[in-house]
Amino acid sequence: MAAERTPQLVVENLEVYYGAIKALHGISFHVYPGEIVTIIGANGAGKTSTLRAISRLVKVGPETRMTFEGHDLLAYPPHKVVSELGISHVPEGRRLFGNLTVWENLQLATFARKDPPEVIQRDFDMVFDLFPRLAERRNQRAGTMSGGEQQMLAVARALITARRMMLLDEPSMGLAPKLMQEMFEALKEINKEGTTILLVEQNANMALRFAQRGYVLETGNLVLEGPSQDLLANPRVKEAYLGG
């Protein structure tokens, strides 16, 4: 269905090392504009490394090529991947600045944006619209909020920094099922507004129901890919990731 479109993000032969350990063995994948794509796999399979490589937070192997909307990703330092290419990243474990208030966390996210204040204000409004609970707690320190609220803030913060593409690392982690549902609703909303989403999840069931396409990562290799429905029906995926 996507054959004639050009991919927004192309990753070829991605290799990541930590010291002597190879976390990713040269994986290749692509994401089309406006898509929701998920990479599922066990803990330690290399999912987080993949996102960190795209955000340029880790060094990649010499054979690795990555382009985003035609730009060579490897030519950009991490902060410019965000500010110039427009890729935001919700890191694993949220990584909020717990000593800053909700509002300050969001404010910091505008650091590199050169938009006029009213544009930024509109983004703030949009975010508070999406997560009304954040508006209520704007002066609370991020570290004192509940897990669910923190996750909302993490997503909101990423939305403010950039929104051509959003990399999401385990947004469901530590969330009660109900909150998780809400979170994914919100993400759907964000996607509808035009933000491409690349989602990494251990909760394969949830992720595949949410995404259009998926990849399966095992010990640093992509072993399966396809439309979500196919993966959900795949006996191997069922056996390994969907609780049999």
Add this chain to the structure above:
Amino acid sequence: MQQTSTPSRFGSLYGRIRARFQDVPISAWLVGMLAAVLVEALIGRDLAYMLGLGNLPSFFGLSLIFKKWTLIPSIVVFIVVVYVLPALGAVYLVRWAMHRWRGARSVAWVQRIPTRGYIIFNLAFVYVVLHFWAASSDYRLLVLRLLGVNIILTLSLNLVNGWMGEFSVSVAGFMAVGAYVSSVLMVWGFVNDDVFGPAVFPEAWAPYAFPLALIVAGAVTAFTALAVAIPSFRTRGDYLAIITLAYLFIVKSSIENIDFLGGARGFMNQPKVADSLLVVFLWTVLAVWVMHNYVTSTLGKATSAVRDNEPAAEMMTVNTRKVKMVAFLTHAFWSGVAGGLYAHIVGYINPGSFGLVKSAEILGMLYLGGLNSVTGSVLGTVLFTLLSEILRPLKLVKWMVIPVILIVVMIKRPRGLLGFQEIRLPFLERRARAEEEVSHAPAGD
């Protein structure tokens, strides 16, 4: 965030040299050095005069480079003729001889010496070489003795900063305690002194009492180190660094305020019991041996487990408090002993000699050589000392050059020259392994 793993050029060069001379036993090198030293004693002075170097240069003529660079050709000639040729000649001769008489009775006899005896034999050899080298000038003798003191200091500091993973800066403070305690004991016992009255014991006993005084000094130092060791149960890292810093300042300030120690004016009249190289050499060997034993024992290796992950060490039955205590007290004990040696080598001490600068110097030696390495500590101290002596003609500029060198080393090799690795002596290891197998075969459990 980013991974830096650079296989260093130093490593590969070292590897190449090692491969070239792998089969040369240490003794052969020592024969080579002895040859060089003897040649120096025989013709060094005359040759130096002929080449226009003046008197026999103290450090291979290297420091002369900074006095007058036009002397470089002469210095090169001097080094090649006096040191390189005799040394290499002797090494090749020994190699040839070993090859020629392989299997001969005398050779077999040498090979049957147990490893421990073999090491002692080689150490004695090292001493002989150093003795002859130092015979030609008091300056060399002084530098060598101070080098021994510094090796003890660096290695004992390595125990805490390396194996234990803390950052102690109190080494100069420990040194000061040891220096003053041993000085007081020796002066009280063997010197007619204004403050401490007439000598209590006959002066002839002094050399025999000196080791005892050093041990007492070390023990007292270790006791005062409780002020640092006990807080280490509750805190790690930076705060402990500050506690050691406070300890250093407290010691220095206390001495300044104690009148019978001479206050800021200093303390002198120490009996001359550390004038011979042998005394310092033996203490250095003892210290290195003891600390090496500790860090290679499973009991001692637990120190590194505390460093790498303390809760896990505690769970795996390691008594982490005891481990920390032992590390700090050993550090303090040997620093105290080194301080005592220092006091009697120099014959005059004052609080100013044990300031932060002294600690910084020892830290520099340690990190140059590398953490967690016995040979690294020795190497770092030797290199630093050599560098310091060679650059002496630069006077003030020396203290701009040395920091720059250290910064560059740290940037290129953040773990120091030999951090977390040892210089291996394959010859010795083979020997030890063979011995192990022989001694173990009949037991056969």
Add this chain to the structure above:
Amino acid sequence: MSQVAQQLFNALQWGSFYALIALGYSMVYSILMLFNFAHGDVFMVATYIGYFVATLLLGLALSGSLPLSGVAVFVLTLLLTMFLASFIGIAVERVAYRPLRDAPRASAAITGLMVGIFLETLVLYLLGASRRNFPTLIEVNTFELGPVQVTNLKVLTIVLAVVLMVLLHLFIRKTKVGMAMRAMSYDYAVIPLMGVPLDLIIAFTFALGSALAGAAGVLFGMAYPVLDPYMGVLIGWKAFVAAILGGRGSILGAVAGGFLLGFIEILVAAVLTSTMRDLVAYSIVLLILTFRPYGLFGEEHSVRLRL
């Protein structure tokens, strides 16, 4: 009574010096978890810069080539020194810390120490061993404040230090750069994901700390005009201890620790003798840290996450 008040002023004055320098240690520590061991020497160099700037401006003013009043000379000296000192901080970061950012922290501590020794030697080499005298920028007047005699210089020092601290506080609380610094102290590794250039913020932090050390240098030079290349070792290390005493990485802690140390020192000197000053002061520090291992305002940091 007036004696006590008198000493109080001295304590506040020394506390101001310590606090201004301690802030530099604390800010760097809070973002990099690294003690900038060269900071004391940055203060020393800054004082010398202040000396040159002041001499130059004063010369220009006296010769009439620049129509400057006494106060203007002082203000210009202060600002110019702060500005120039910030570059020393940036240079130190560049040389000693940036190349070692991923190295063991102890190695960075060594390079810091070495940079410090280098700076001391450099100043000694360039200026010789002869001590320099800081020019008089402001005529020292003694006036009565109730029963207490104070000099205008002491009041100026204290007021200026407080003003600078308030400005710093506002900067850190209200601006985006300040926010980035605070955020970095919480979680250093995700800062780039906010589109914030990490290197720039780090360099800026060093610059800010050094500028404060520059201000301390000018004020110190005016109060104690004899400069020597090792002054940074003495005062710098004490300020360092003050920073720790307050709690590493805590701005409030640095200020409190600075003033606390000032009080302890003056108190000891007044009650006992001044030779006992260091002994008692450091013993108190040791005790405080033994029983409050994380300082007055510090919290036990969990091992920091690195993305």
Add this chain to the structure above:
Amino acid sequence: MPLLEIKDLTHFFGGLRAVHKFHTRIEPGEIRGLIGPNGAGKTTVFNLTTGVYKPTQGQILFDGQDITGKPPHEIGRLGISRTYQNLRLWGNLTALDNVKIAFYGRIRYGLLGAFFGLRGRSEEERRIDREARELMALLGIEQYADMVVSGLPYGIQRKVEMARALATRPKLLLLDEPTAGMTPAEMEETMEFVLYIRKTFNLTIWLIEHKMRFVMGLCRWIQVLNFGEIIAEGTPEEVQNNPEVIRAYLGTAVT
């Protein structure tokens, strides 16, 4: 007599109640499971049992002995050992040294022996070396003995950690998410491995795990923790069908 008995265990962090009235009885030879959502207090229970924290209230009896409030190294010596959720190996040391140091509690020479290399020391070191290597061989990792552990693959590191835990000669082994980061196939392997070490070393095992398949396959009795309290316990089937467990933990995702 149960090997481990915990009564009324309660623990506060500051004002936060992390564990409330936890109790358990684990019989010798049993494999016991502890499950629950993230932050439910499972690891805290392990930390309390091993003496990392002193419980605010409650009693822990091991092998008939009250171990409440004892420091971890003593509890370790008495026969409880553990692995960690995120490996806690001593990264700068070799795999062999990691295992050898766990012999610490049973080393038969003292400080003097360590410093002066007396005769007893070399014999003891030889024994430790031999036993550590044998242990590693049993776990199939002897070929990694002399490599620095932080450079080893994740799976091997897990086994080194297991070998280290076994080197203290435990009677009770606590496993904190032993299959974290494993592929399904590796998980199957680990299941068999757990059974193997239980038999070989005559162990009782208590484990925290998220992978239902793993817990259900190994344990005959499971306790479910939520917000520090036991919300259910029973056989795997009972737990799996308990509505409260489904609501709090399993959710709809498990089919």
